[in-house]
Amino acid sequence: MVYTAQINTKLCDRFFVSHYPVLFWGPPSEFVGGCWEPKQDKSEIRVIDDRRTADRLLNWINKQTGSSFSLDDEKYKNENVSSNVSDAGWVHHRA
Numbered sequence: 001m002v003y004t005a006q007i008n009t010k011l012c013d014r015f016f017v018s019h020y021p022v023l024f025w026g027p028p029s030e031f032v033g034g035c036w037e038p039k040q041d042k043s044e045i046r047v048i049d050d051r052r053t054a055d056r057l058l059n060w061i062n063k064q065t066g067s068s069f070s071l072d073d074e075k076y077k078n079e080n081v082s083s084n085v086s087d088a089g090w091v092h093h094r095a
Contacts, residue, residue: 014034014035015035016036016037021054021057022047022048023047023048023057024045024047024048025046025047025064026043026044026046030044048060055071058071
C-alpha cells in the first residue's frame with residue numbers, strides 16, 4: 001500500500017500529519033489556504049486523530065454524514081467525489 005503521506009510529504013507537513021489514517025474535518029473554505037496550524041483558535045477544521053484504523057474513521061464519517069459506506073463498497077467511484085477535489089485519484093484506496 002502506498003500512503004499519501006509518503007507521496008505528498010509537503011502537504012502532510014503543512015497540515016502536521018504525523019500518522020495514518022488521520023482525518024481533517026471542516027468546510028472546504030477552511031482548506032483553501034493549503035495549511036493548518038494545530039494551535040489555531042478560529043479554525044473550523046477538526047482533527048480526528050484518535051481513530052487509528054480505517055474502520056474507525058469510516059464509522060465516524062458515517063455517523064457524521066448519516067451514511068453507511070464500508071471499506072468493501074465497490075460502487076464508490078470518482079463520480080461521487082466533489083468536482084473541487086484537485087486529484088480525485090488520491091481519494092481512492094491505493095493498493
